[in-house]
Amino acid sequence: QKEVEQNSGPLSVPEGAIASLNCTYSDRGSQSFFWYRQYSGKSPELIMFIYSNGDKEDGRFTAQLNKASQYVSLLIRDSQPSDSATYLCAVRDSGYSTLTFGKGTMLLVSP
Amino acid sequence: EPEVTQTPSHQVTQMGQEVILRCVPISNHLYFYWYRQILGQKVEFLVSFYNNEISEKSEIFDDQFSVERPDGSNFTLKIRSTKLEDSAMYFCASTSSGGTDTQYFGPGTRLTVL
Numbered sequence: 001q002k003e004v005e006q007n008s009g010p011l012s013v014p015e016g017a018i019a020s021l022n023c024t025y026s027d028r029g030s031q032s033f034f035w036y037r038q039y040s041g042k043s044p045e046l047i048m049f050i051y052s053n054g055d056k057e058d059g060r061f062t063a064q065l066n067k068a069s070q071y072v073s074l075l076i077r078d079s080q081p082s083d084s085a086t087y088l089c090a091v092r093d094s095g096y097s098t099l100t101f102g103k104g105t106m107l108l109v110s111p
Numbered sequence: 112e113p114e115v116t117q118t119p120s121h122q123v124t125q126m127g128q129e130v131i132l133r134c135v136p137i138s139n140h141l142y143f144y145w146y147r148q149i150l151g152q153k154v155e156f157l158v159s160f161y162n163n164e165i166s167e168k169s170e171i172f173d174d175q176f177s178v179e180r181p182d183g184s185n186f187t188l189k190i191r192s193t194k195l196e197d198s199a200m201y202f203c204a205s206t207s208s209g210g211t212d213t214q215y216f217g218p219g220t221r222l223t224v225l
Contacts, residue, residue: 034213042218043202043218044154044202044216045216046213046214049213088153088154097144097159097167097206098144098159098167098169099146099154099214100156101155
């Protein structure tokens with residue numbers, strides 16, 4: 001059974017701070033890693049994906065992947081109140097297209 | 112920007128009734144998916160569909176569920192005899208390439224079974 005684990009939070013940060021969201025996964029065969037943002041009652045919205053070990057930056061967001069430790073993280077710089085949402089980590093196996101989601105971490109950014 | 116659309120946004124039904132949830136994937140996409148999210152729980156994969164047939168399904172996707180692409184644009188999920196535990200948000204997703212491309216989600220249908 002593939003598992004994706006996230007701290008459910010809430011993670012509270014003040015506006016302008018860096019928010020750090022973490023995710024671990026159980027299947028060493030996982031090859032693709034995704035971060036989605038989900039506002040309450042809405043659908044998951046893709047933020048970014050990462051396939052290779054190391055860092056990948058996109059605007060205020062940085063994804064970090066360490067396959068040896070089976071660990072993925074998302075850093076949000078200069079956090080804004082509009083970033084308040086649940087952040088979902090999802091992984092996908094090589095050769096498969098199914099996404100396995102974690103339960104998500106709720107982020108609260110206070111003005 | 113192209114997007115996945117779903118109808119209805121909210122469906123209320125009585126236990127034992129059949130429901131059909133509809134999705135229009137992004138037009139040039141080839142792979143289609145249904146996921147569900149029970150309130151307060153994680154998003155769970157139900158089924159994937161490619162080339163007019165199911166390519167993968169989860170243990171949740173039992174004989175009560177079926178999928179169909181009745182024409183060139185719609186992708187439907189049918190639940191034959193709904194149960195209380197089928198109450199959830201159902202998301203349709205699509206991607207142009209199942210192997211590496213990202214999946215884009217529709218806005219979801221909230222199904223309430225009474």
